[in-house]
Every structure is written in structure tokens, then in C-alpha cells.
Amino acid sequence: MATISELKNAVRETLESRGVLGQLRARIRAEVFSALDERRDARPSLSRENLLINELIREYLEFNKYRNTASVLTAESGQPEIPLDRQFLATELRVSEDTSSKSVPLLYGLVSHFLNSSDSRGKVLLRGAAVSISAPGHDS
Numbered sequence: 001m002a003t004i005s006e007l008k009n010a011v012r013e014t015l016e017s018r019g020v021l022g023q024l025r026a027r028i029r030a031e032v033f034s035a036l037d038e039r040r041d042a043r044p045s046l047s048r049e050n051l052l053i054n055e056l057i058r059e060y061l062e063f064n065k066y067r068n069t070a071s072v073l074t075a076e077s078g079q080p081e082i083p084l085d086r087q088f089l090a091t092e093l094r095v096s097e098d099t100s101s102k103s104v105p106l107l108y109g110l111v112s113h114f115l116n117s118s119d120s121r122g123k124v125l126l127r128g129a130a131v132s133i134s135a136p137g138h139d140s
Contacts, residue, residue, distance in 0.1 A: 026068030034075045046078060048092075054079045055089055059105040 002010070015021040046054070054077050061070040062083075074081060089106060090097055101109045 023068055026072065030068060030071045030075050033072055050077070051079070051084075052089065052092055055084045056105070056107045056110075058083060059086070059089075060107045063105045 012021065015024070054073065058070050058073055058079065061067070061073065073079065086102075086106070093106065093110075095106060095109065097106075097109070
């Protein structure tokens, strides 16, 4: 007869081999964040920039099947549960897409653009946001 320790190991190994253990851990983390969030002071509203950035990240996470990580992002950031429409996101970022670019997250296209284009010195000039951004955990 198997001992409790052997049974635990067998269950853990089975869950790991099926890829379920990582999902369970991520789901527990998401639920813990959600429970802790309910007790916090109200979070400030999302700035336009943070809303767009979070949505780019969420689209990337879901595309790569990091759904549990995406759920933690949504719970922790206060991002709306329902994803923004991709066309709305592209319009807000002033991005034009062709048929092939629509099959991958916008973030891939943005990174590809910066990797494959630059000014004459080989660098892209980044400018600060037009508005003051109050990032969570950072005093401005």
C-alpha cells in the first residue's frame, strides 16, 4: 500500500506532466490578489496610457496562452475584464495593419517596427508622455 507521501508525489507528478499544476498555482495567485484587492483602498483610475499598455500586454499574454498570468494582470491592474476591441486599440495607437499582422498581437508588430526601422544614427528617439503618468507604486 502506498504511503501518503508517495501518493502526494504521484499526484504532483501527474499534475505537472499534464501542465495543470502551474495553472492551479497561477489561479491561486490570481485569487489571492483579487482577495487582497478587495481590502485595499480604491485604486486610482487607469490613465489612457496604462489602459493601452495593459491591453497590449494582455493581448500578448492571451495569444501565448498565458491566460492565468493575464488574469492576474487584470485583477491587479484594474483593467476591465472585457478586452478592448483590437481595432480600437490599433486606432488609438495610430497603427495600420495588413492581413498578416492581424494574426499576431499588436505588440509583436510594434516591436518588429522598432527592430527594423530607425533614424540615421540607428536609434529611435523616445519622448515622455504628454501627460504626467502616475504609475502605481511610483510617486510623481
